[in-house]
Amino acid sequence: xxxxxxxxxxxxEAGVSFQTVSRVLxxxxxxxxxxxxxxLAVAEDLGYxxxxxxxxxxxxxxxxxxxxxxxxPRYGPVSTLAAVEKAARDAGYxxxxxxMSNPSPDDAIRAFHEFSKRAVEGIVVIAPRMPIADVIQAVxxxxxxxxxxxxxxxxxxxxxxxxxxxxxxxxxxRHLVELGHREIVHLAGSQExxxxxxxxxxxxxxxxxxxxAAPAVRYGDWSGDSAYAIGRRLLAEGLPSAIFVAxxxxxxxxxxxxxxxGVSVPRDISVVGFDDNEFAPQTFPPLTTxxxxxxxxxxxxxxxxxxxxQGTPVDVTPAVPKLVxxxxxxxxx
Amino acid sequence: xxxxxxxxxxxxEAGVSFQTVSRVLxxxxxxxxxxxxxxLAVAEDLGYxxxxxxxxxxxxxxxxxxxxxxxxPRYGPVSTLAAVEKAARDAGYxxxxxxMSNPSPDDAIRAFHEFSKRAVEGIVVIAPRMPIADVIQAVxxxxxxxxxxxxxxxxxxxxxxxxxxxxxxxxxxRHLVELGHREIVHLAGSQExxxxxxxxxxxxxxxxxxxxAAPAVRYGDWSGDSAYAIGRRLLAEGLPSAIFVAxxxxxxxxxxxxxxxGVSVPRDISVVGFDDNEFAPQTFPPLTTxxxxxxxxxxxxxxxxxxxxQGTPVDVTPAVPKLVxxxxxxxxx
DNA sequence: TCGGCTAAGGCGAACGTTCACACTCTCGAT
DNA sequence: ATCGAGAGTGTGAACGTTCGCCTTAGCCGA
Numbered sequence: 001x002x003x004x005x006x007x008x009x010x011x012x013e014a015g016v017s018f019q020t021v022s023r024v025l026x027x028x029x030x031x032x033x034x035x036x037x038x039x040l041a042v043a044e045d046l047g048y049x050x051x052x053x054x055x056x057x058x059x060x061x062x063x064x065x066x067x068x069x070x071x072x073p074r075y076g077p078v079s080t081l082a083a084v085e086k087a088a089r090d091a092g093y094x095x096x097x098x099x100m101s102n103p104s105p106d107d108a109i110r111a112f113h114e115f116s117k118r119a120v121e122g123i124v125v126i127a128p129r130m131p132i133a134d135v136i137q138a139v140x141x142x143x144x145x146x147x148x149x150x151x152x153x154x155x156x157x158x159x160x161x162x163x164x165x166x167x168x169x170x171x172x173x174r175h176l177v178e179l180g181h182r183e184i185v186h187l188a189g190s191q192e193x194x195x196x197x198x199x200x201x202x203x204x205x206x207x208x209x210x211x212x213a214a215p216a217v218r219y220g221d222w223s224g225d226s227a228y229a230i231g232r233r234l235l236a237e238g239l240p241s242a243i244f245v246a247x248x249x250x251x252x253x254x255x256x257x258x259x260x261x262g263v264s265v266p267r268d269i270s271v272v273g274f275d276d277n278e279f280a281p282q283t284f285p286p287l288t289t290x291x292x293x294x295x296x297x298x299x300x301x302x303x304x305x306x307x308x309x310q311g312t313p314v315d316v317t318p319a320v321p322k323l324v325x326x327x328x329x330x331x332x333x
Numbered sequence: 334x335x336x337x338x339x340x341x342x343x344x345x346e347a348g349v350s351f352q353t354v355s356r357v358l359x360x361x362x363x364x365x366x367x368x369x370x371x372x373l374a375v376a377e378d379l380g381y382x383x384x385x386x387x388x389x390x391x392x393x394x395x396x397x398x399x400x401x402x403x404x405x406p407r408y409g410p411v412s413t414l415a416a417v418e419k420a421a422r423d424a425g426y427x428x429x430x431x432x433m434s435n436p437s438p439d440d441a442i443r444a445f446h447e448f449s450k451r452a453v454e455g456i457v458v459i460a461p462r463m464p465i466a467d468v469i470q471a472v473x474x475x476x477x478x479x480x481x482x483x484x485x486x487x488x489x490x491x492x493x494x495x496x497x498x499x500x501x502x503x504x505x506x507r508h509l510v511e512l513g514h515r516e517i518v519h520l521a522g523s524q525e526x527x528x529x530x531x532x533x534x535x536x537x538x539x540x541x542x543x544x545x546a547a548p549a550v551r552y553g554d555w556s557g558d559s560a561y562a563i564g565r566r567l568l569a570e571g572l573p574s575a576i577f578v579a580x581x582x583x584x585x586x587x588x589x590x591x592x593x594x595g596v597s598v599p600r601d602i603s604v605v606g607f608d609d610n611e612f613a614p615q616t617f618p619p620l621t622t623x624x625x626x627x628x629x630x631x632x633x634x635x636x637x638x639x640x641x642x643q644g645t646p647v648d649v650t651p652a653v654p655k656l657v658x659x660x661x662x663x664x665x666x
Numbered sequence: 667t668c669g670g671c672t673a674a675g676g677c678g679a680a681c682g683t684t685c686a687c688a689c690t691c692t693c694g695a696t
Numbered sequence: 697a698t699c700g701a702g703a704g705t706g707t708g709a710a711c712g713t714t715c716g717c718c719t720t721a722g723c724c725g726a
Contacts (some may be wrong), residue, residue: 003393004449004475006712017676022714030674047473053386053395054712058681060336064387078411082404082432089431095395097430098422099415116337117385118427140380142337211429224615236583252615279612281362282557284586284592304578350706355684363704387682389712449687668726676719681712689706696699 005046013041025050036214052094053207056119059096062092064094066123067306068108068274071099080126080148081297082172083330096120105138119140122305125158128195144308147299149200161304161316163297165195165274168290168321170209172244172272175288175323177210180332181242181270184212187230189246191222193202199246199274215240222246226252231257237271241332248273248289250281255283266330276324291319338379344530347375358383384429388451398638399425399448399456401441402434413459416631422636424639429453438471445472455638457481458491461528466543479639481635484531487649494637494649496630498528498607501623502535505577505605508621509658511542513605513665514575520563521589522579530578532607548573548641555579557586558585564590572602574665581606581613581622583663588616599663607655618660625654 012131016035023031024039031039043049064222065088069081074140081097088095096118100107106307108125115123122144136145136158153161177185186203189196192194200217207214218234220226227250234240235257245251251273258265265285273280276291297319307314344351349368356364364372375381389395395447398421402414418428429451433440441458448456455477458469469478469491478491485493509517519536533550540547551567553559560583567573568590578584583605591598598618600632606613608617609624628654640647 004452008712018676019714021679023675026714030672032674049446049449051390051712053389053452054681055714056386056392056681057384057683057712058682058714071419085430085432086404086434094429094447095431096427097418098428099418101419113382114381114427118387119337119384224612228615248614249615252612256615256617256619266703274499277612279557279582279585279610282561282582282589285616286589287352312674341682351683352685353705359684363702365704368704384682387711388684389711390682391684393711404710429704621724669718669724670726671724672723673721673722678715680706680715683711685708685710687707687709689704691702691704693701693703694699695701696697 004051005048005055006307007048007050008044010043010048012313013046014039020088028284029257033052053222054200060119062119062121063092064096064118064120065302066111066118066120067095067097067109068123068125070126070128071096071101076237077128078088078125079294079297080301083295084124084126084301085298087299087302093121093300093302093306105134108136109139109232112141114138115143116141122146122309124301124305129195130168144305146308148297148301148306150194151201152194159304159314159316161297161301163292163321164318165198165290165292165321166202166205167318168239168274168292168323169199169204169244171321171323172290173206174210174273175325176242176244176270176272179242179270182212182241182332183215183240183242185215185218185234185240186226187220187243187245187250188308191219191252191330193222196222196246203244210224211308220246220250222250224249224256227253227258230254235261235263239263242270242272242329244272244274246274248275248277248287251289252279252283259284266328270329270332272329280324281326283328288326288329290321291324293319336382338381339384340381341382343372343374343379346379352388361505378645382533383512391599393452394476395452395454396425397429397451397453398635399444399451399453400428400454400456401444401460402430402432410459412460412627413631416628416642417457417459417634418631420632424635426454426635430455432666434628441469442472445469445474448476451475455479455545455642457634457638460525476637479638479641481630482665483527483529484534492637492641492649494630495651495653496625496654498623498625498654499530499535499538499546500651501607501625501656502577503539504654505607505621505623506536506539507543508658508662509575509577509603510539510545510604510640512575512603512662514573515545515665516548516573518548518551518567518573518576519584520551520553520560520578522583524552526555529555529579536577544626551580553579553583555583557582557589559583560586561590563587568594568596572596575605575662576604577605577608581608581610581616581620584620584622585612585616588620588661592617599661603662603665605662607624614659615663621659621662622657623654624657 007018150162154160231254273289280287304314340351483495487493564587606622613620637647
């Protein structure tokens with residue numbers, strides 16, 4: 001295996017010392033223009049590329065961030081991941097990504113250790129599930145950590161940032177209230193996920209604000225099948241006039257139960273989802289839902305992290321989701 | 334900022350040379366048990382963690398792979414990414430991930446350069462879109478590259494591996510043929526994506542094998558809306574008895590057009606999708622579709638890459654997708 | 667003539683590892 | 697007693713950078 005050219009190789013070829021090459025390639029301070037050009041030409045010619053590992057060793061700055069993502073293929077987390085990576089790249093950082101298939105403390109600790117060995121300068125945790133905050137607290141970590149976890153609060157060890165899903169849930173519920181619905185059921189997501197808890201809370205809060213009683217919560221587990229089953233049960237028990245479902249996928253499963261029974265949406269019942277998945281406009285009828293701005297979340301997340309790295313003040317006010325009104329909701333009869 | 338403890342710190346604390354510490358932490362060959370334990374205790378105590386960058390520098394092995402992923406949030410690529418990362422991790426590698434929002438040559442070259450600076454030992458490119466192979470060929474690259482791109486062929490510079498989506502398309506089509514359908518339309522995905530081309534090809538091939546004429550292809554762009562529009566057109570022109578849609582999302586859009594028109598599936602028309610997205614079981618009726626085994630693809634992809642790194646022979650026969658029969662297909666009248 | 671300034675570039679050390687050796691014991695065998 | 701083997705441990709160099717400091721040459725002014 002051929003060794004890649006190093007500074008010294010370039011230096012030899014250009015007839016200068018390797019420090020001069022370093023100078024040319026970095027700041028370029030105090031180098032004769034002719035030398036500069038020659039060095040650059042040689043570097044280009046040899047296909048020289050800096051060894052970032054060596055650089056990290058001596059500068060003690062790896063220009064690397066670690067990202068821990070939930071391996072669940074749910075739409076939201078995945079989009080966030082892509083956005084975070086892009087933001088990191090734009091800031092001149094590389095992202096080392098690792099996934100947690102189930103959010104076990106061990107997995108998280110393993111990830112932190114690995115990142116530590118790579119000398120990352122900061123860590124982003126995309127952790128929509130339960131008790132990640134406690135875990136992080138348990139690992140002594142020496143770099144800034146940004147936790148993307150709805151409803152958590154910042155601690156000494158880490159900064160929390162999130163999209164205001166509680167607000168999202170309130171927007172969804174408010175929309176139904178404003179359409180005149182009085183009985184608004186919530187089909188909740190798994191309460192092991194923070195998203196699930198927060199969306200439930202938002203629904204409750206908005207009902208309270210509207211002086212409406214909260215019907216019994218139906219608990220699903222994010223799966224379409226769980227929502228389908230609940231749909232069947234509700235059909236048997238009698239449908240409410242409106243329902244706020246904690247995710248689009250669950251909404252779809254719920255709709256399936258309705259189709260089967262010949263119930264018409266939104267004539268017989270109004271349905272609101274959450275996520276604005278790619279398929280939400282394609283359901284029948286197209287689904288009214290809540291859109292999170294993952295791109296913005298990713299960007300701001302990196303902004304916050306780099307702010308922490310550089311010690312500049314950061315703004316962690318939550319990102320704001322938006323209600324997307326399509327055809328699955330209508331005024332109460 | 335406090336420096337992290339190094340081998341030397343541990344050595345000093347344990348009263349041995351840093352060399353001995355290194356031995357303990359690596360192979361552990363020929364170290365007195367008492368020393369071993371003492372060193373381990375001290376290391377644990379100090380929270381020592383190896384600096385992988387320094388290690389990479391001297392061993393010339395970074396234990397790092399680079400992954401280039403298409404930033405499109407399509408289900409398939411995303412699942413593949415997660416699987417690749419997990420396989421890399423299991424093999425003791427870290428994954429540096431970067432995404433390409435649009436598969437421009439510049440983006441790819443940038444990614445290769447960045448990886449080169451990080452001294453990755455291998456690169457995985459998850460590139461379902463068009464001409465990535467040419468791009469890679471243009472960049473002089475010194476490490477093994479595995480290209481996850483259906484229908485490409487291996488070159489000097491890189492090894493191609495993929496799931497046999499053409500076979501998948503044939504399975505889907507064959508299923509319809511076996512149900513007695515004679516007029517099987519294909520609603521194709523964007524032909525700028527290799528997946529789109531390959532699925533189209535599989536449909537054609539199977540029709541030919543069955544001695545059936547191929548009706549005019551309808552071209553969509555992966556979006557549900559494009560499929561919806563095509564659905565409306567087909568409704569106007571007269572529906573075929575069966576249709577093979579190039580993706581589940583498009584199938585959903587197509588179904589929407591049918592619902593609107595009051596057409597019943599599968600009674601009036603059989604529909605097969607592709608991908609087995611998470612929502613496929615939740616459509617109404619649940620969608621017959623083709624499932625790709627992303628997990629296996631990811632694993633084998635890493636296997637191949639590491640095989641190339643270590644110079645052991647690799648098996649690149651394509652992974653095999655599976656037909657998942659649900660309720661959107663039935664025998665021809 | 668000399669001192670001093672500046673621009674250009676070289677020298678050596680350091681970062682935290684691993685690797686190839688070399689050294690020092692303690693045995694048991696000769 | 698001497699030798700050799702092997703277990704246990706230390707030494708020095710190297711990896712490719714950056715950084716602080718030093719050297720050299722050229723120039724200007726006194």
